[in-house]
Each structure stands twice: as C-alpha cells, then as structure tokens.
Amino acid sequence: NAGVTQTPKFQVLKTGQSMTLQCAQDMNHEYMSWYRQDPGMGLRLIHYSVGAGITDQGEVPNGYNVSRSTTEDFPLRLLSAAPSQTSVYFCASSQDGTGGSYNEQFFGPGTRLTVL
Amino acid sequence: AQSVTQPDIHITVSEGASLELRCNYSYGATPYLFWYVQSPGQGLQLLLKYFSGDTLVQGIKGFEAEFKRSQSSFNLRKPSVHWSDAAEYFCAVGDDYKLSFGAGTTVTVRA
Numbered sequence: 579n580a581g582v583t584q585t586p587k588f589q590v591l592k593t594g595q596s597m598t599l600q601c602a603q604d605m606n607h608e609y610m611s612w613y614r615q616d617p618g619m620g621l622r623l624i625h626y627s628v629g630a631g632i633t634d635q636g637e638v639p640n641g642y643n644v645s646r647s648t649t650e651d652f653p654l655r656l657l658s659a660a661p662s663q664t665s666v667y668f669c670a671s672s673q674d675g676t677g678g679s680y681n682e683q684f685f686g687p688g689t690r691l692t693v694l
Numbered sequence: 695a696q697s698v699t700q701p702d703i704h705i706t707v708s709e710g711a712s713l714e715l716r717c718n719y720s721y722g723a724t725p726y727l728f729w730y731v732q733s734p735g736q737g738l739q740l741l742l743k744y745f746s747g748d749t750l751v752q753g754i755k756g757f758e759a760e761f762k763r764s765q766s767s768f769n770l771r772k773p774s775v776h777w778s779d780a781a782e783y784f785c786a787v788g789d790d791y792k793l794s795f796g797a798g799t800t801v802t803v804r805a
Contacts, residue, residue, distance in 0.1 A: 582737075584744060600766045609791070615796075618703075618797050619793035619797055620784055620796050620798050621738070621784065621786075621793075621795040622795070623792055623793060623794075626791060626792070628791065634791070636792060637792075637794070651800075668737055668738070670738075672736075675790045675791050676726065676788045676789070676791055676792065676793050677726050677745070677746050677788070677789060677790035677791075678745070678790075679743075682740050682743075683738075683740065683793075685737035685738045685739070686737055687736065688736075688737055689738050
C-alpha cells in the first residue's frame with residue numbers, strides 16, 4: 579500500500595493563479611481531510627469529507643474548494659491564489675472519522691506551496 | 695469552540711533524560727485527545743490517543759500521556775529520551791470529524 583500520496587511536493591504560484599493539490603489514498607478510507615501548517619500555528623483544518631459526494635468546511639475554508647467524486651481522491655483547489663495561502667498542505671485519511679478508538683489518521687508527506 | 699495550548703515552544707533535553715511536554719485543552723464535553731510527532735520534512739505520525747477509560751495512555755516509541763480532567767491537561771512523557779526523538783510534537787483535541795492542533799513543541803536532544 580502506498581498510503582496517502584500528495585502531488586506535487588513543491589509548487590510556486592503567482593498571485594491570482596489557480597491550481598489543484600492532489601491527494602489520493604489506497605486504504606479504502608471513507609474520511610479524508612486537508613490541513614495547512616504555518617509556523618507557530620500548528621495544523622488547521624481546511625475541509626474534510628466523510629465519503630464520496632460529502633464534504634464540509636473546517637476551521638479555515640475561505641479561498642479553497644474541494645470535491646470528492648471517488649473514495650480514493652480528495653483534491654484541494656485554489657481558485658485565485660494569494661500570498662496568505664503560502665503554507666505547507668497536508669492531506670490525511672482515516673477509516674471513517676477522527677473519533678473512535680479504531681480510527682487513526684494517516685498523513686501524506688505534504689505539499690509546500692509558495693504564492694508570490 | 696475547541697482549542698489546544700502547548701505552553702513550551704522549544705525544549706532541549708539530554709539523551710537519556712526524561713521528557714515531559716505540556717498540553718492544555720478547551721472543550722465542551724469529554725474530548726478525544728491525541729499526540730502526534732513530526733520529523734523534519736515529514737508528515738505527522740500518531741503517538742497515542744485518549745477516548746475514554748484509563749486516564750494513562752501508552753503509545754508507540756515508549757511514550758505515554760495522562761489525561762487529567764480537573765486540569766484540562768494531557769501531558770506527554772517519556773522516561774528516557776533517544777536522539778531519534780528530536781522532532782516537533784503536536785497535541786490535538788477533537789470530536790468525530792474535526793481536530794484542532796496546538797502550535798507544537800520542538801524537542802532538541804543533546805548528546
């Protein structure tokens with residue numbers, strides 16, 4: 579199993595450009611999530627999904643869109659990038675959520691995004 | 695609203711010494727609590743978690759944490775630190791679908 583994979587590893591954008599960060603998992607997990615990590619702020623939840631076709635907002639959703647058409651994939655879209663979106667982005671997945679003793683979130687390696 | 699405070703930004707500890715990382719949380723009900731570790735340039739790995747029951751939780755790599763409801767704390771401990779424990783550690787609190795992370799504590803291990 580590859581686990582949780584993210585592409586690209588690094589990306590530089592100009593302000594106003596759009597792009598999609600890819601996330602895929604091969605563990606048949608229903609729950610997937612996106613976080614951004616900024617120095618001194620830990621990880622903050624952007625969006626999450628509890629299954630194909632179901633998404634919801636996290637703590638910092640503005641400027642980001644998501645969709646979940648398959649169980650395996652959960653892409654994160656930046657429609658018009660801003661310098662404030664410079665960050666490291668992590669995707670994670672778990673069986674069906676963050677609660678319950680059986681659930682464990684597995685994190686991808688991250689995408690480092692710079693917006694100029 | 696749920697939140698987590700990790701009071702120590704950076705801790706330096708000698709190899710073989712004990713380690714304790716502090717975590718205080720704010721949550722309306724009985725929380726789910728987690729500790730994660732992040733090595734440089736890597737994603738996060740779960741060390742341990744608390745959902746209910748025994749307030750002393752054992753995790754991987756020799757770590758343990760104690761839930762103290764009266765103090766709203768979930769401190770992480772390790773009796774004897776190894777050089778490979780140098781990393782950033784995050785405490786998190788959450789419910790069934792959302793986690794809130796603390797700002798992290800960076801641990802440096804000196805020989």
